[in-house]
Amino acid sequence: MAKKLLLLNGPNLNLLGTREPEVYGKATLADIENAATAQAAAAGATLSCFQSNHEGALIDAIHAARLDGVDAIVINPGGLTHTSVALRDALAGVAIPFVEVHISNIHQREAFRHHSFLSAIAQGTICGLGIDGYRFAIDFALKKR
Numbered sequence: 001m002a003k004k005l006l007l008l009n010g011p012n013l014n015l016l017g018t019r020e021p022e023v024y025g026k027a028t029l030a031d032i033e034n035a036a037t038a039q040a041a042a043a044g045a046t047l048s049c050f051q052s053n054h055e056g057a058l059i060d061a062i063h064a065a066r067l068d069g070v071d072a073i074v075i076n077p078g079g080l081t082h083t084s085v086a087l088r089d090a091l092a093g094v095a096i097p098f099v100e101v102h103i104s105n106i107h108q109r110e111a112f113r114h115h116s117f118l119s120a121i122a123q124g125t126i127c128g129l130g131i132d133g134y135r136f137a138i139d140f141a142l143k144k145r
């Protein structure tokens with residue numbers, strides 16, 4: 001059975017490409033999603049992508065992932081990383097393994113970005129490696145049994 005992956009991006013990541021390029025680079029969300037989709041396909045897996053600026057929409061997508069038989073999630077929660085117990089509870093609630101990705105190194109930034117509500121329940125967290133973090137996370141998710 002082909003592995004099913006879900007790539008989730010949270011608030012403001014739709015602005016990638018023009019949003020603070022000195023922090024997030026110049027790649028767009030479409031660039032990231034296209035590369036991720038091709039990476040998964042090359043490994044015989046399927047990958048769905050979803051981005052929302054709304055916490056509840058992301059939570060609904062996580063709930064749906066369980067019903068859809070998603071095997072693993074790669075998520076950049078954006079600013080919800082630092083604020084959302086509800087997002088953490090959704091991921092814990094569906095019990096789908098996930099990798100947390102941040103383009104920037106959140107530990108080098110403002111203090112309020114140093115804590116993640118998700119990291120403690122993630123398979124792993126990748127931050128500071130730019131958009132390569134998505135590729136590494138997907139590679140891990142593809143290999144994970």
Ligand SMILES: O=C(O)[C@@H]1C=C(O)[C@@H](O)[C@H](O)C1
Binds near residue numbers: 076077113
């Ligand atoms: O580096 C990133 O991808 C994360 C993206 C965001 O939108 C921020 O709110 C996070 O603090 C960092």
